[in-house]
Amino acid sequence: MDAADVDEAVYDCVERIPPGRVSTYGAIGRLVGVGPRRVARALSAGGGAVPWYRVLRADGTCAEPVRVRQLELLAAEGVPVRGGRVDLEAVGWP
Template identity: 45%
Template sequence: MREVAEDYVEVVLDLVQQIPPGRATTYGVIAEAAKESTGRGSARTVGTVMARYGGGVPWWRVVTASGAAADRVAGRAIELLRAEGVPLTSHDPPRVDLAEAGWEPWEDEPQM
């Protein structure tokens, strides 16, 4: 695996820390927000950051674009999402209903 710059790791983890309980977002949304301040990154890089360094933040609130939890942690992630009351689909395995529970870092910014 490639090395990820420390400043990028910090930005990603800070963004994930901001996701409120009961909500979720995607690797792509986190990547887009991180790119605004660092000028680099991708959903895949966010996945790498989460796999290596995400244990101290609410990692289960970050899912794929389809709302699915990452395969290697899916069981535990779904448990934690259910415990927070995150709306899930009836797929097997369940996915986050991003239309209802999706969160974006810029949604709390004041509108001009």
């Protein structure tokens, strides 16, 4: 799979995350067949058209460069955040 195909696979997967739910870079990577850093690279390079903010670190925290905006967008969808962390067991996908 070339880089463009990986990016498209990541975007397709992220688009399937329902509103009010979240996933992790690692979970998306497992679905696509790449590592979590590759998922992050795809989203940072061109994921603006998909709900990138629904993808979190494995511990339920946001990436620092987008933390404030990501938390705002998640709150708007009713995702519970406590202490800067999302409860992945409660709202994790898939």
